[in-house]
Amino acid sequence: MEAAAQFFVESPDVVYGPEAIEAQYEYRTTRVSREGGVLKVDQGAEEGGVLGRAGRLGEKGTGPGIHCAACLQVHPTSTRFTFRTARQVPRLGVMLVGWGGNNGSTLTAAVLANRLRLSWPTRSGRKEANYYGSLTQAGTVSLGLDAEGQEVFVPFSAVLPMVAPNDLVFDGWDISSLNLAEAMRRAKVLDWGLQEQLWPHMEALRPRPSVYIPEFIAANQSARADNLIPGSRAQQVLSHPASLASCHLFFATWFPLFAPPRESRPHLTPGELSSPGLCESESMYNQLPYTLSILPTPSPSNPQLEQIRRDIRDFRSSAGLDKVIVLWTANTERFCEVIPGLNDTAENLLRTIELGLEVSPSTLFAVASILEGCAFLNGSPQNTLVPGALELAWQHRVFVGGDDFKSGQTKVKSVLVDFLIGSGLKTMSIVSYNHLGNNDGENLSAPLQFRSKEVSKSNVVDDMVQSNPVLYTPGEEPDHCVVIKYVPYVGDSKRALDEYTSELMLGGTNTLVLHNTCEDSLLAAPIMLDLALLTELCQRVSFCTDMDPEPQTFHPVLSLLSFLFKAPLVPPGSPVVNALFRQRSCIENILRACVGLPPQNHMLLEHKMERPGPSLKRVGPVAATYPMLNKKGPVPAATNGCTGDANGHLQEEPPMPTT
Numbered sequence: 001m002e003a004a005a006q007f008f009v010e011s012p013d014v015v016y017g018p019e020a021i022e023a024q025y026e027y028r029t030t031r032v033s034r035e036g037g038v039l040k041v042d043q044g045a046e047e048g049g050v051l052g053r054a055g056r057l058g059e060k061g062t063g064p065g066i067h068c069a070a071c072l073q074v075h076p077t078s079t080r081f082t083f084r085t086a087r088q089v090p091r092l093g094v095m096l097v098g099w100g101g102n103n104g105s106t107l108t109a110a111v112l113a114n115r116l117r118l119s120w121p122t123r124s125g126r127k128e129a130n131y132y133g134s135l136t137q138a139g140t141v142s143l144g145l146d147a148e149g150q151e152v153f154v155p156f157s158a159v160l161p162m163v164a165p166n167d168l169v170f171d172g173w174d175i176s177s178l179n180l181a182e183a184m185r186r187a188k189v190l191d192w193g194l195q196e197q198l199w200p201h202m203e204a205l206r207p208r209p210s211v212y213i214p215e216f217i218a219a220n221q222s223a224r225a226d227n228l229i230p231g232s233r234a235q236q237v238l239s240h241p242a243s244l245a246s247c248h249l250f251f252a253t254w255f256p257l258f259a260p261p262r263e264s265r266p267h268l269t270p271g272e273l274s275s276p277g278l279c280e281s282e283s284m285y286n287q288l289p290y291t292l293s294i295l296p297t298p299s300p301s302n303p304q305l306e307q308i309r310r311d312i313r314d315f316r317s318s319a320g321l322d323k324v325i326v327l328w329t330a331n332t333e334r335f336c337e338v339i340p341g342l343n344d345t346a347e348n349l350l351r352t353i354e355l356g357l358e359v360s361p362s363t364l365f366a367v368a369s370i371l372e373g374c375a376f377l378n379g380s381p382q383n384t385l386v387p388g389a390l391e392l393a394w395q396h397r398v399f400v401g402g403d404d405f406k407s408g409q410t411k412v413k414s415v416l417v418d419f420l421i422g423s424g425l426k427t428m429s430i431v432s433y434n435h436l437g438n439n440d441g442e443n444l445s446a447p448l449q450f451r452s453k454e455v456s457k458s459n460v461v462d463d464m465v466q467s468n469p470v471l472y473t474p475g476e477e478p479d480h481c482v483v484i485k486y487v488p489y490v491g492d493s494k495r496a497l498d499e500y501t502s503e504l505m506l507g508g509t510n511t512l513v514l515h516n517t518c519e520d521s522l523l524a525a526p527i528m529l530d531l532a533l534l535t536e537l538c539q540r541v542s543f544c545t546d547m548d549p550e551p552q553t554f555h556p557v558l559s560l561l562s563f564l565f566k567a568p569l570v571p572p573g574s575p576v577v578n579a580l581f582r583q584r585s586c587i588e589n590i591l592r593a594c595v596g597l598p599p600q601n602h603m604l605l606e607h608k609m610e611r612p613g614p615s616l617k618r619v620g621p622v623a624a625t626y627p628m629l630n631k632k633g634p635v636p637a638a639t640n641g642c643t644g645d646a647n648g649h650l651q652e653e654p655p656m657p658t659t
Contacts, residue, residue: 006154006158007143007154007158009023009595009596009597011596013025013596014595014596017087018087019086019087019088020084020085020086020087021083021084021085021087021160021594021595022082022083022084023082023083023593023594023595023596024080024081024082024596025080025081025082025083025593025594025596026078026079026080026081027078027079027080027081027593028076028077028078029076029077029079030074030075030076030077031074031075031077032072032073032074032075033072033073033075034071034072034073035071035072035073079545079546079547080545080546081543081544081545081593082543082544082545083541083542083543083593083594083596084541084542084543084551085160085161085537085540085541085594086540086541087161088161088540089161089162089163089164090163090321090322090323090536091167091169091319091320091321091322091323092163092167092168092321092322092323092324092325092532092536093168093169093170093171093315093316093319093321093323093324093325094168094169094170094171094172094324094325094326094327094532095170095171095172095173095311095312095315095324095325095326095327095374096170096171096172096173096327096329096528097172097173097174097210097326097327097328097329097330097361097362097365098172098173098174098210098328098329098330098331099170099171099172099173099174099180099183099207099329100172100174100176100178100179100180100183100207101174101183101187101329101330101331102187102189102438102492102520102521103329103379103405103521103524103525103528104172104174104180104183104329105180105183105184105187105189105202106184106187106189106190106521106522106524106525107170107525107528107529108170108180108202108205109180109184109190109194109195109198109202110129110131110525110526110529111165111166111168111170111529112198112201112202113129113194113197113198114129114130114131114165114166115166116129116197116201117129118194118197118198120191120193120194120197121193122191122193127191127194131165131526131529132526133522133523133525133526133527134165134526134527134529134530135156135526135530135563135564135584135587136155136156136157136162136529136530136534137155137156137157137165137526137529137530138155138526139155139156140153140154140155140156141153141154141155141156141158141159141588141591141592141600142600143597145606149607156587156588156591157533159591159592159594159595160537160591160594160595161537161540162533162536162537163532163533163536163537165529165533168529168532169319169321170205171208171311171315171319172207172208173207173208173209173210173211173308173311173365174207174208174210174227174330175210175211175212175221175224175225175226175227175228175330176207176224176225176226176227177206177207177226177227178207179202179203179204179205179206180202180203180205180206180207181195181198181199181200181202181203181205182203184198184199184202187438187492187521188491188492189492189519189521189522207227208311209227209228209229209230209307210227210228210229210330210361211228211229211304211308211361211364211365212225212228212361213360213361215334216333216334216336216360216361217331217332217333217334218331221331229303229304229307230303230307301354302353302354302356302364304364305353305364305367305368308364308365308368308369309368309371309372312324312326312368312369312372312374313372323374323536323539324372325374325375325376325377325532325535325536326365326366326368326369326374326375326376326377327376327377327379327528327531327532328362328365328366328376328377328378328379328380328384329379329380329405329524329528330361330362330380331380332380332381332382333360333361333362333380333382333384334382335382335383336358336359336360336363336382336383336386338383338386338387342357342358343359343363343386343387343388343389344386344387344388345387345388345391346388346389346391346392346395347388348388349363349367349386349388349389349392350367350388350392352388353367360382360384362378362380362382362384363384363385363386363389366378366384366385366389366400367389367392369398370389370392370393370396370398370400371392371396373396373398374398375398375399375400375401375535375536375539375558376393376398376399376400376401377400377401377402377531377532377535377561378400378401378402378403378404379402379403379404379405379524379527379528379531380403380404381403381404381566381567383403384402384403385400385402385403385569390556390557393556393557394556397553397556398556399535399538399539399554399556399558400556400557400558400569401531401535401557401558401559401561401565401568401569402565402567402568402569403565403566403567403568403569404565404566404567405524405527405528405564405565405566406527406563406564406565406566407518407520407523407524407527408434408494408496408516408518408520408523409432409434409494409496409498409516409518410460410566411580412496412498412514412516413430413432413461413498414460414461414578414579414580414583415580415581416498416500416512416514417430417460417461417464417500418464418579418580418581418582420500420502420512421464421465421467421468421471422464424470424471425502425503425504425510426471426472426502426503427461427465427478427500427501427502428478428479428501428502428503429478429479429480429499429500429501430461430478430479430480430481430498430499430500430501431479431480431481431498431499432480432481432482432483432496432497432498433483433484433485433496433497433498434483434484434485434494434495434496434497434518435484435485435486435487435490435494435495436484436486436487436490436491436492436493436494436495436520437486437487437488437489437490437491437492437493438491438492438494438520438521459567459578460566460567460578461477461478461480461578462477462576462578463575463576463577463578463579464578464579465477465478467579492519492520492521492522493517493518493519493520494517494518494519494520495515495516495517495518496514496515496516496517496518497513497514497515497516498513498514498516499511499512499513499514500512500513500514527564530564531561531564534560534561534564534587535558535561538553538554538558538560539553541553541554541594555571557569557570557571559571559574560586560587560590562576562577562578562583562586563580563583563584563586563587568583585599585600588600
């Protein structure tokens with residue numbers, strides 16, 4: 001059935017005002033507690049029934065043969081919410097860190113191609129611009145059943161007012177000075193006919209200078225680094241090595257507090273620090289228990305941080321924007337160690353940045369965005385949002401999200417492992433290999449950067465394993481191996497091979513092998529689009545409860561975006577969900593709650609009852625008085641000569657019962 005374009009909810013609980021949509025919503029869930037040896041369910045059938053009184057194991061009402069280490073009490077609960085969603089859609093700007101990379105140039109090209117309604121010839125026919133791969137633009141939501149008993153679907157973007165992707169304004173930073181047209185050509189992602197049409201529209205777009213700290217990304221990226229923010233740490237030291245002499249008192253005072261252990265840091269030897277006038281500081285270096293990074297003379301403010309903030313303000317002002325969202329789509333960095341006194345609190349992190357101590361470029365961008373009141377989303381696997389950055393986001397009530405776009409192999413894994421374990425198969429081994437030839441692959445060929453990616457890819461099955469204590473004992477988990485190789489020839493067309501081995505009943509095994517060719521940037525670009533649009537929508541949603549009438553917003557760690565990230569960040573104490581369809585249901589049901597609709601439960605009880613009641617009246621044709629298959633109408637013969645419906649059933653009339 002064709003998706004409807006617009007709908008309104010007719011309910012006394014939903015009010016469409018000129019400024020906002022307000023909806024009353026009953027949030028029903030369950031609270032579970034443990035009480036040794038006793039199973040209690042607060043609501044259910046009468047005493048003695050299946051959901052009856054509390055009983056000892058083996059008693060009527062608890063079910064025979066139940067064995068559990070600790071029995072549970074289950075308490076159904078209900079909370080009354082009032083959701084308010086502002087209807088005015090803002091003029092939204094998106095700033096991409098790594099704008100000139102494959103992802104950034106592809107997303108910009110996609111929006112331009114759709115805005116200009118471009119089409120171009122390919123060897124398989126003429127193609128037209130679209131937003132395939134975007135949850136908000138190409139995904140749908142089921143509203144319910146119509147008069148004929150058929151489900152009615154609407155686009156995700158029709159549930160609540162969203163920014164139209166064609167209206168987005170782009171800007172950003174990159175360590176490479178290529179304009180966006182040249183970056184698009186370097187990426188080799190798009191068909192040549194499309195590139196030629198986009199060239200005049202992208203040639204004038206040029207990234208702003210960015211932050212480059214070589215120790216955080218692979219050495220093979222240095223050739224690109226020709227577009228740097230003046231006053232960077234590396235530039236200061238290379239231009240003024242004698243400035244280290246004035247740092248020796250600072251080193252003695254601060255560095256033992258801030259520095260990580262020697263073995264965990266790339267470093268220069270004392271000999272490499274030598275220069276005229278440095279004898280005193282070199283001697284002090286030899287006495288310290290830590291290895292020193294090159295540091296500038298401390299200044300009242302960090303020039304890189306201040307420049308990023310000026311860039312954000314300039315973009316907002318010059319483009320006439322209401323909001324700006326910053327998204328990291330640059331190189332994968334190595335992990336940054338979380339160190340007390342350095343980056344564990346907002347205060348310590350800001351002081352560390354001010355003093356010029358080690359902070360990753362991505363964390364600098366995150367802090368600058370937060371201080372400017374702009375949401376920040378991390379599309380790479382490194383731990384950009386260290387505890388200090390998260391605390392800063394909480395203090396400023398700014399949304400942050402991450403980590404690492406979930407586009408190809410990992411997205412498939414989050415479906416397959418959920419399917420296997422959910423089917424009662426005990427998955428014991430997961431081996432994932434992939435090779436790619438784009439710049440991301442080249443950067444990941446360095447061990448430290450690969451380690452960041454390996455961590456984000458490896459944790460994706462944890463919640464699915466922990467959800468089934470019947471199959472897995474505490475601490476037990478499948479063997480999980482991830483391999484990434486750089487093969488320049490394949491470019492952006494990443495190859496992924498996976499092997500899943502599961503145990504069956506009676507000692508059997510099942511092995512599932514999958515080959516997946518992923519057009520890397522064409523999968524990542526619509527994810528970036530969804531991240532920006534959903535984050536902006538969440539900024540317009542507020543809610544309160546009967547118990548807490550003060551309006552509030554979502555937690556600054558925007559875990560609603562988990563569907564789009566490999567290693568989703570969640571608020572402290574929250575469960576991490578990686579199963580893909582649970583993540584999608586979360587987004588869908590929260591949007592439904594904002595317009596007063598119940599969660600999608602897929603029960604379709606009106607089609608499963610012998611005699612549905614008035615409130616569950618069965619719609620559609622009246623059932624025959626004898627059992628028969630639900631006919632779907634005649635189906636023409638397929639080109640391969642096969643006939644039958646979508647499930648392979650022959651479309652024949654069942655024999656009439658004899659009298």
